[in-house]
Amino acid sequence: MLLIIATISVLGVLLLFIWDTSRDQENNSNIFSYYTPFFAESVVTHHYLSSPESVWKTLSDLDSYQSWFPQIKRLLPDSDTDRYVHQFSFDRFSLLPGARLLLRPNSWSPFYKSRVVVVNKNEKITFDLKLNPFYREYVDFSLKSEPHGTSVVCRRSSRGLFSIFLLWGFSSYKYKILENLGYFIPSDLKKDVDSDLTSSESTLPALSREAVIAQSVQAGLEGNMDLINAIPDKPTRGMAKATLVQVKRKGGELPDHLKTALSEKPASTKSSATKATSDIGGGFASIEEHIHYLVNVALDGNDEPLNAVDNKVIRGKAKAMIVKIKRGSIDRPPVPTVSSPASTTNTPKETTETKTPNLEGEQELIDRLVLDGVDGKMDEINALDNKVLRGKIKAAVVKQKRQLK
Numbered sequence: 001m002l003l004i005i006a007t008i009s010v011l012g013v014l015l016l017f018i019w020d021t022s023r024d025q026e027n028n029s030n031i032f033s034y035y036t037p038f039f040a041e042s043v044v045t046h047h048y049l050s051s052p053e054s055v056w057k058t059l060s061d062l063d064s065y066q067s068w069f070p071q072i073k074r075l076l077p078d079s080d081t082d083r084y085v086h087q088f089s090f091d092r093f094s095l096l097p098g099a100r101l102l103l104r105p106n107s108w109s110p111f112y113k114s115r116v117v118v119v120n121k122n123e124k125i126t127f128d129l130k131l132n133p134f135y136r137e138y139v140d141f142s143l144k145s146e147p148h149g150t151s152v153v154c155r156r157s158s159r160g161l162f163s164i165f166l167l168w169g170f171s172s173y174k175y176k177i178l179e180n181l182g183y184f185i186p187s188d189l190k191k192d193v194d195s196d197l198t199s200s201e202s203t204l205p206a207l208s209r210e211a212v213i214a215q216s217v218q219a220g221l222e223g224n225m226d227l228i229n230a231i232p233d234k235p236t237r238g239m240a241k242a243t244l245v246q247v248k249r250k251g252g253e254l255p256d257h258l259k260t261a262l263s264e265k266p267a268s269t270k271s272s273a274t275k276a277t278s279d280i281g282g283g284f285a286s287i288e289e290h291i292h293y294l295v296n297v298a299l300d301g302n303d304e305p306l307n308a309v310d311n312k313v314i315r316g317k318a319k320a321m322i323v324k325i326k327r328g329s330i331d332r333p334p335v336p337t338v339s340s341p342a343s344t345t346n347t348p349k350e351t352t353e354t355k356t357p358n359l360e361g362e363q364e365l366i367d368r369l370v371l372d373g374v375d376g377k378m379d380e381i382n383a384l385d386n387k388v389l390r391g392k393i394k395a396a397v398v399k400q401k402r403q404l405k
Helices: 002-021 052-059 062-068 174-184 190-202 209-221 234-249 256-262 270-278 287-299 312-327 349-359 362-374 387-404
Strands: 030-036 039-048 074-077 100-104 112-120 124-132 135-146 149-159
Touching (some): 039 174, 052 149, 052 174, 100 124, 209 234, 209 256, 234 287, 362 387
Antiparallel strands (some): 039 149, 100 112, 112 124, 124 135, 135 149
């Protein structure tokens, strides 16, 4: 009869244990549990974006354990003092190995005697806790400094006949012990990490536009388009795609100037990167060469480099030349070769834009605005003060739309 009762009890405990461990979990920590007869262990690892000093300050604050430690309803110092207030406060408590504690796991249970075992500042703190009348737990918190924070390992173990109760509730709430602790630890390294990332990005090595195009085209010929798609500068990305198409049409061999650019070494100074991005020539000796290049690329079916040009005058002249070429008024210009940006002038973009508007004649303005009007961009046309010129442009837009239909 006793054997039957014992067998039923063991089976019941096993079924309840299986049911408890089969619950769904939402976990931000690395967890591990282990059980053999008369021994049970659980390990939880968590990473905090905080310094070891901040984590240790929270772990050594025994007053807050009842807020984040599962199964601790109340934790008090077990000290021999005459003052009543010191019996319920850790203000005069010395956190040393062997210090005694009183632990109440539930509101209806009595206080059980526990103690501090190991105290290594900013490294390790260990407790011997009694959470019920049947077994004791050895709880160890180990801290390890990481490049961007601190990793904490919580190892809980128990020995004896009832050690299996250590894992009871582990899959439902005990595994969140370090996740709960994180709510009380300040993320004091966040600003330092962000500043390190910002400073590292600002000092990244910089290549010239020709070198970027050469490397991305070389990767594109090998079937890898990620390098071209990752170019942040739209004009450079458009030029790289256009160059890739031209190279493929000519047999897949890079031109000599691009082969030379492949061996270029990056410059790690911040000023060189700013200079390369602010150079209006984009590797061209003059504005005319830039316009001729954009015109040839657009006539080949790639409008992306033309639409990505920030300089409205260059973009307008290129569009006007395209219209004239399609009408048969002028011939298609030769394709210029892209030269190194170091050979171009260092004139700022704003200076070019302030000097070149005077070079745009009335006919070029009409051709540019007509092309914009066909694309549906009527704001600049409507803003013209010259009524005669505005009327001519609108009439040309209507005529051009009819021809396209």
